[in-house]
Amino acid sequence: MNIVVCVKYVPDLAAQPRFTADHRVDRAGGQLSELDEYAVEQALRVADTVPGTHVTHLTVGPPPAAEALRRALAMGGDAAVHVSDAGIAGSDAPATALILAAALRRLTPDLVLCAMASTDGGTSLVPAMLAEHLEWPQLTFAAEMTLDQGGTVQIRREATGEVRHLAAELPAVVSVTDRIGDPRYPSFKGIMAAKKKPLDTWTLADLGVPADRVGPAARTVVDGITARPPRAAGTIVPAEGEGGRRLADFLSTQKFI
Amino acid sequence: MSDVLVLVGHLAGPVGKAGLELLTLARRLGDPVAVCAGTVDERAVETLGRYGARRIHVIESDDVREYPVAWVRALADLAAGTRPVAVLTESTPDGRETAARLSIRLDGGVLTDAVDVQPGPDGPVITQWAFAAGYTVTSRVVGGIPIIAVKSNAAVPEEAPATPMVTRSPLVLDEADRRTRVVSREPRESTGRPQLTEADIVVSGGRGLGGAEQFELIERLADALGAAVGASRAAVDAGWYAHTHQVGQTGVTVSPQLYIAVGISGAIQHRAGMQTSKTIVAVNKDAEAPIFELADYGVVGDLFEVVPQLLDEVTRRRA
Numbered sequence: 001m002n003i004v005v006c007v008k009y010v011p012d013l014a015a016q017p018r019f020t021a022d023h024r025v026d027r028a029g030g031q032l033s034e035l036d037e038y039a040v041e042q043a044l045r046v047a048d049t050v051p052g053t054h055v056t057h058l059t060v061g062p063p064p065a066a067e068a069l070r071r072a073l074a075m076g077g078d079a080a081v082h083v084s085d086a087g088i089a090g091s092d093a094p095a096t097a098l099i100l101a102a103a104l105r106r107l108t109p110d111l112v113l114c115a116m117a118s119t120d121g122g123t124s125l126v127p128a129m130l131a132e133h134l135e136w137p138q139l140t141f142a143a144e145m146t147l148d149q150g151g152t153v154q155i156r157r158e159a160t161g162e163v164r165h166l167a168a169e170l171p172a173v174v175s176v177t178d179r180i181g182d183p184r185y186p187s188f189k190g191i192m193a194a195k196k197k198p199l200d201t202w203t204l205a206d207l208g209v210p211a212d213r214v215g216p217a218a219r220t221v222v223d224g225i226t227a228r229p230p231r232a233a234g235t236i237v238p239a240e241g242e243g244g245r246r247l248a249d250f251l252s253t254q255k256f257i
Numbered sequence: 258m259s260d261v262l263v264l265v266g267h268l269a270g271p272v273g274k275a276g277l278e279l280l281t282l283a284r285r286l287g288d289p290v291a292v293c294a295g296t297v298d299e300r301a302v303e304t305l306g307r308y309g310a311r312r313i314h315v316i317e318s319d320d321v322r323e324y325p326v327a328w329v330r331a332l333a334d335l336a337a338g339t340r341p342v343a344v345l346t347e348s349t350p351d352g353r354e355t356a357a358r359l360s361i362r363l364d365g366g367v368l369t370d371a372v373d374v375q376p377g378p379d380g381p382v383i384t385q386w387a388f389a390a391g392y393t394v395t396s397r398v399v400g401g402i403p404i405i406a407v408k409s410n411a412a413v414p415e416e417a418p419a420t421p422m423v424t425r426s427p428l429v430l431d432e433a434d435r436r437t438r439v440v441s442r443e444p445r446e447s448t449g450r451p452q453l454t455e456a457d458i459v460v461s462g463g464r465g466l467g468g469a470e471q472f473e474l475i476e477r478l479a480d481a482l483g484a485a486v487g488a489s490r491a492a493v494d495a496g497w498y499a500h501t502h503q504v505g506q507t508g509v510t511v512s513p514q515l516y517i518a519v520g521i522s523g524a525i526q527h528r529a530g531m532q533t534s535k536t537i538v539a540v541n542k543d544a545e546a547p548i549f550e551l552a553d554y555g556v557v558g559d560l561f562e563v564v565p566q567l568l569d570e571v572t573r574r575r576a
């Protein structure tokens with residue numbers, strides 16, 4: 001089984017985001033998107049149980065994005081591919097999906113694993129876009145995933161109002177949630193081993209992706225970014241046996257009761 | 258004016274609030290075409306018309322229940338015929354998934370998590386809140402049909418009665434559209450409470466509750482206020498409350514008039530799902546809990562004293 005995990009290098013969520021003059025996110029000083037660790041973990045669990053499984057981590061991003069791949073490799077897996085090209089900066093989700101799909105055609109996986117969303121953009125668009133590009137099935141927001149011998153993948157999805165079980169034949173794209181199982185922590189041995197694992201860098205030309213389909217030529221433009229006014233400081237009171245009544249007074253003045 | 262396709266979806270009862278919000282926004286851009294399947298009875302037609310649908314297009318196929326990609330095919334077929342000025346879906350996991358595939362199929366552009374949609378000289382202008390709602394971003398689609406996934410509560414449904422034409426078409430899926438299939442569904446029992454994403458008031462409980470039984474306190478407060486119940490991931494992971502109630506980065510995002518956080522510390526992943534709420538109230542025994550940084554009103558104290566007293570007060574003041 002050949003598995004590719006799509007991962008993203010994202011800015012630290014807790015830090016103040018910075019933007020470049022042309023409304024892009026400044027990507028210096030990032031990390032592997034936390035939610036991607038759940039996808040990496042699922043790939044490694046398959047590798048732990050299915051002999052002969054080969055796991056490749058794939059990212060599209062600026063040069064420092066290689067750090068995200070090293071982190072994924074430190075968790076486990078065999079190889080990594082970094083699509084890096086000056087022409088990529090400014091790409092939106094469709095452009096990123098186009099590049100990833102081109103790389104996936106070359107890597108010919110049986111299974112592509114993604115997170116349910118990135119922790120920065122958070123659009124959840126890329127897995128379904130990959131599936132559309134490749135004309136593959138997509139099983140998204142998996143809270144559970146099972147693979148059977150015959151090459152069928154099934155997932156459990158906790159949707160609003162119902163739990164849904166979905167299935168597809170491989171090859172398929174599966175995105176996983178943080179409910180699917182806690183990611184392992186890279187061991188010291190894993191971190192050392194990751195440094196020796198193959199990490200290839202591919203350009204747009206290597207993949208035959210036309211430069212005018214990605215980067216700033218993308219289908220969406222940002223006209224403006226403004227910081228929202230911070231919330232005004234609230235009133236914090238001690239309970240002192242009167243907490244419920246004080247809260248009721250506040251809710252009354254706000255017309256909630 | 259030109260058509261705006263609105264994905265209302267499969268109907269098995271009254272049209273939901275989300276569909277009416279989408280129609281309200283669609284009217285700003287053109288003539289709304291409500292795209293639906295299932296039981297589109299007289300009542301549904303009346304409701305959709307009352308909120309401005311100029312046309313109701315019924316997909317006569319149960320495949321939309323069986324194959325998630327069927328909606329992509331249905332919308333792509335319609336778009337090929339009418340060249341809509343925009344396609345609107347809900348910004349739910351299902352809605353975004355359809356929007357994603359559709360944008361590739363139509364070679365259009367897609368924007369998710371819209372909190373506002375306005376007409377502009379160069380097509381619809383979409384407002385989003387980015388980076389834990391710290392920033393307001395305005396964007397447009399350039400070239401191709403704009404496909405916009407809209408968050409709930411982005412608009413207040415407004416009536417604008419129209420007499421809709423009802424059109425119907427069968428659905429012809431190709432093999433690739435059938436590759437993802439629904440094996441089974443387990444419907445959840447309705448609690449009778451408002452839906453989390455649609456509710457005006459949300460009362461959420463966290464690890465501070467200490468157990469599943471104690472969530473009854475949250476439910477009682479929610480019922481007294483006509484609110485939906487939310488939970489932190491810690492409470493969900495502990496098995497105290499169902500995951501569909503989880504508020505936050507990997508749960509649902511809510512934007513109610515009032516959000517009450519009880520026994521929740523206010524971790525960044527939780528805040529990501531509730532910090533655009535109009536008014537935020539917190540009850541926590543730790544004065545240093547980060548949730549107080551967001552709170553318009555906070556009570557530092559034991560929730561097992563504060564909440565029962567609040568419940569008594571609500572009952573007494575209502576009487």
Ligand SMILES: Cc1cc2nc3c(=O)[nH]c(=O)nc-3n(C[C@H](O)[C@H](O)[C@H](O)COP(=O)(O)OP(=O)(O)OC[C@H]3O[C@@H](n4cnc5c(N)ncnc54)[C@H](O)[C@@H]3O)c2cc1C
Nearest residue numbers: 463464465489490491505506507508520521522527542560
């Ligand atoms: C990838 C990822 C995704 C995540 N997604 C989400 C998400 O979507 N939603 C989410 O909520 N979290 C999410 N988390 C988890 C998040 O980081 C926190 O762990 C979680 O929100 C903590 O929940 P809590 O506030 O209920 O618990 P705690 O942080 O343990 O806080 C409990 C609070 O209760 C207070 N308390 C205890 N007893 C009482 C009492 N008797 N009276 C009053 N107060 C009391 C304490 O002072 C404390 O502040 C995610 C984490 C990760 C890594």
